Amino acid sequence: MLKRRLIAPLALLAAAVPVTTAIAGSGTDRATGGGQILVSSSGGAGDTIAFTAQGTSSAATGQVQYVDRSGGTGQGQAVLHGTVTCLNVQGNMAKIAGVWAQGGTFQLLVADNGEGAASNSDLVTLQNNEPNDCSQDMDDSNQSTELARGNAQVYDASQ
Numbered sequence: 001m002l003k004r005r006l007i008a009p010l011a012l013l014a015a016a017v018p019v020t021t022a023i024a025g026s027g028t029d030r031a032t033g034g035g036q037i038l039v040s041s042s043g044g045a046g047d048t049i050a051f052t053a054q055g056t057s058s059a060a061t062g063q064v065q066y067v068d069r070s071g072g073t074g075q076g077q078a079v080l081h082g083t084v085t086c087l088n089v090q091g092n093m094a095k096i097a098g099v100w101a102q103g104g105t106f107q108l109l110v111a112d113n114g115e116g117a118a119s120n121s122d123l124v125t126l127q128n129n130e131p132n133d134c135s136q137d138m139d140d141s142n143q144s145t146e147l148a149r150g151n152a153q154v155y156d157a158s159q
Contacts, residue, residue: 029157030054031094035150053084053096057134060087088134094154097132105132112154122152
């Protein structure tokens with residue numbers, strides 16, 4: 001009976017280890033994250049963005065959700081939900097493009113600047129009505145905004 005008690009947990013542990021290793025060493029580019037874009041220096045709540053994407057510039061899956069709170073506190077807010085059509089990752093930068101469920105297209109540029117207090121803030125740029133492909137350069141024309149109260153993670157499978 002004691003032998004059975006030890007074998008079952010060890011078998012479960014052995015089965016879980018290869019799965020964890022496969023995820024960590026995945027050959028797939030991906031970008032995930034979310035947070036707020038502060039609208040004033042007072043630190044009040046700003047627009048919210050959340051995203052997850054994996055794949056390539058020709059075939060990607062994922063979702064983007066954006067909550068526009070520019071109407072002010074207690075005012076109506078616009079919630080946009082998008083489906084990812086492409087992902088292009090180069091180092092710590094990711095371009096995510098897709099189609100809004102409400103109509104229109106988007107491009108989201110993400111810069112993952114590391115983790116912890118000693119790193120720079122992660123940056124995002126959301127552009128509407130841009131081509132929903134990743135063929136263009138990753139140039140945000142200096143329109144990046146700090147991602148506050150959140151985090152972005154970009155994984156380049158080629159590195």
